[in-house]
Amino acid sequence: xxxxxxxxxxxxxxxxxxxxxxxxxxxxxxxxxxxxxxxxxxxxxxxxxxxxxxxxxxxxxxxxxxxxxxxxxxxxxxxxxxxxxxxxxxxxxxxxxxxxxxxxxxxxxxxxxxxxxxxxxxxxxxxxxxxxxxxxxxxxxxxxxxxxxxxxxxxxxxxxxxxxxxxxxxxxxxxxxxxxxxxxxxxxxxxxxxxxxxxxxxxxxxxxxxxxxxxxxxxxxxxxxxxxxxxxxxxxxxxxxxxxxxxxxxxxxxxxxxxxx
Amino acid sequence: xxxxxxxxxxxxxxxxxxxxxxxxxxxxxxxxxxxxxxxxxxxxxxxxxxxxxxxxxxxxxxxxxxxxxxxxxxxxxxxxxxxxxxxxxxxxxxxxxxxxxxxxxxxxxxxxxxxxxxxxxxxxxxxxxxxxxxxxxxxxxxxxxxxxxxxxxxxxxxxxxxxxxxxxxxxxxxxxxxxxxxxxxxxxxxxxxxxxxxxxxxxxxxxxxxxxxxxxxxxxxxxxxxxxxxxxxxxxxxxxxx
Numbered sequence: 303x304x305x306x307x308x309x310x311x312x313x314x315x316x317x318x319x320x321x322x323x324x325x326x327x328x329x330x331x332x333x334x335x336x337x338x339x340x341x342x343x344x345x346x347x348x349x350x351x352x353x354x355x356x357x358x359x360x361x362x363x364x365x366x367x368x369x370x371x372x373x374x375x376x377x378x379x380x381x382x383x384x385x386x387x388x389x390x391x392x393x394x395x396x397x398x399x400x401x402x403x404x405x406x407x408x409x410x411x412x413x414x415x416x417x418x419x420x421x422x423x424x425x426x427x428x429x430x431x432x433x434x435x436x437x438x439x440x441x442x443x444x445x446x447x448x449x450x451x452x453x454x455x456x457x458x459x460x461x462x463x464x465x466x467x468x469x470x471x472x473x474x475x476x477x478x479x480x481x482x483x484x485x486x487x488x489x490x491x492x493x494x495x496x497x498x499x500x501x502x503x504x505x506x507x508x509x510x511x512x513x514x515x516x517x518x519x520x521x522x523x524x525x526x527x528x529x530x531x532x533x534x535x536x537x538x539x540x541x542x543x544x545x546x547x548x549x550x551x552x553x554x555x556x557x558x559x560x561x562x563x
Numbered sequence: 564x565x566x567x568x569x570x571x572x573x574x575x576x577x578x579x580x581x582x583x584x585x586x587x588x589x590x591x592x593x594x595x596x597x598x599x600x601x602x603x604x605x606x607x608x609x610x611x612x613x614x615x616x617x618x619x620x621x622x623x624x625x626x627x628x629x630x631x632x633x634x635x636x637x638x639x640x641x642x643x644x645x646x647x648x649x650x651x652x653x654x655x656x657x658x659x660x661x662x663x664x665x666x667x668x669x670x671x672x673x674x675x676x677x678x679x680x681x682x683x684x685x686x687x688x689x690x691x692x693x694x695x696x697x698x699x700x701x702x703x704x705x706x707x708x709x710x711x712x713x714x715x716x717x718x719x720x721x722x723x724x725x726x727x728x729x730x731x732x733x734x735x736x737x738x739x740x741x742x743x744x745x746x747x748x749x750x751x752x753x754x755x756x757x758x759x760x761x762x763x764x765x766x767x768x769x770x771x772x773x774x775x776x777x778x779x780x781x782x783x784x785x786x787x788x789x790x791x792x793x794x795x796x797x798x799x800x801x802x803x804x805x
Binding site for chain 2: 343344349357362364385387392398399437444470503
């Protein structure tokens with residue numbers, strides 16, 4: 303679909319940026335309100351729903367028994383995928399997975415995988431023969447902007463509530479999946495010439511390149527991604543990196559509080 | 564229908580395994596306008612089923628070959644999320660979801676005033692987030708509420724509802740065990756105001772009398788579900804809870 307709006311929208315966003323304002327009245331580094339719900343889907347072994355402004359995302363965790371990769375006979379596997387189905391926005395078309403949805407799933411996957419929060423050896427049942435495959439599926443129901451952060455949050459929150467269905471597969475008693483750490487993503491988009499945190503739908507439509515940063519509990523980087531056309535300076539990155547620390551810590555607390563309930 | 568025979572589905576006291584009476588449906592909730600990005604939307608929870616429907620349009624129909632000169636086409640996609648069932652479903656279309664999408668679209672085209680929008684397309688996206696028997700009916704009900712929420716003119720709503728047979732007894736609204744081990748399933752889409760039927764499928768084994776009884780249960784339940792649908796739309800538009 304051809305978008306006719308962006309030229310006027312870009313002018314408006316640039317005008318607002320001169321006074322350091324945003325379309326919805328937020329501060330430059332201010333996120334929208336986030337609500338997180340876990341254990342909300344009956345057939346998923348772990349699940350979460352994230353609402354972030356007009357964005358709604360579900361994540362569900364499923365397990366399957368599989369034979370290990372030949373080069374890692376004592377390790378299970380982790381896979382995280384995202385679907386940008388046409389339910390989420392009129393701009394999404396039906397068909398095979400688009401490059402955007404593949405990028406989205408892979409960026410979330412890397413953040414979780416590289417943080418080491420899942421001990422792959424704990425997923426081994428019989429070395430060389432039988433291991434658990436953990437699958438996180440992310441389902442975007444409504445794209446109101448910044449689906450990356452919503453997907454990352456839903457994925458880790460769902461994973462942290464997952465129960466391994468050992469009984470159903472006849473390999474022992476069910477147990478809670480061990481997840482050490484809560485990797486969190488923070489995303490920034492260039493709008494009106496400068497970066498803002500947690501872009502809205504309009505800001506993405508009238509904005510430029512985006513940067514996604516996933517940080518672990520210790521503040522270490524686990525996944526980075528620059529998307530769309532545009533360039534940035536090291537100084538700009540240093541600035542948003544500081545903000546990412548703050549926002550990731552807040553969202554990590556949200557996940558912890560949800561689990562405490 | 565499986566009909567394994569070795570699973571007891573009706574208790575000695577005449578109630579069903581989950582304690583329901585034979586003509587009692589699982590609890591249902593409906594909320595309209597749940598998806599901000601959509602033109603209309605609804606979420607239906609029915610027992611443990613969760614179905615969400617989004618409506619986009621009317622919009623230009625493309626590719627052009629799908630256009631109809633005298634009316635709109637309704638493009639339905641029924642899809643089960645990978646985590647919606649006990650065993651994960653590989654993402655993507657399969658024969659079952661294609662068939663359900665087709666007959667659901669045809670049912671909705673029977674109530675939407677499609678002749679008002681020549682050469683256009685109305686997209687209806689049905690996503691099943693949790694499945695425990697009865698998802699096509701929950702999806703159809705959600706789609707009808709989402710169309711109304713989108714302000715698309717219709718001559719009636721459609722209520723998705725099913726009855727079936729377990730251990731020789733006709734029961735309303737099969738749950739997962741009853742669906743797996745029962746003897747028949749009769750899902751229908753009923754127009755609550757006119758009493759017409761826009762969606763009909765059936766599998767299993769029913770005598771003519773059993774069919775009539777199952778249909779009687781379906782109509783009785785459709786009246787109940789219709790109230791829940793209307794209530795959801797009223798809450799949305801009277802500025803009640805939403």
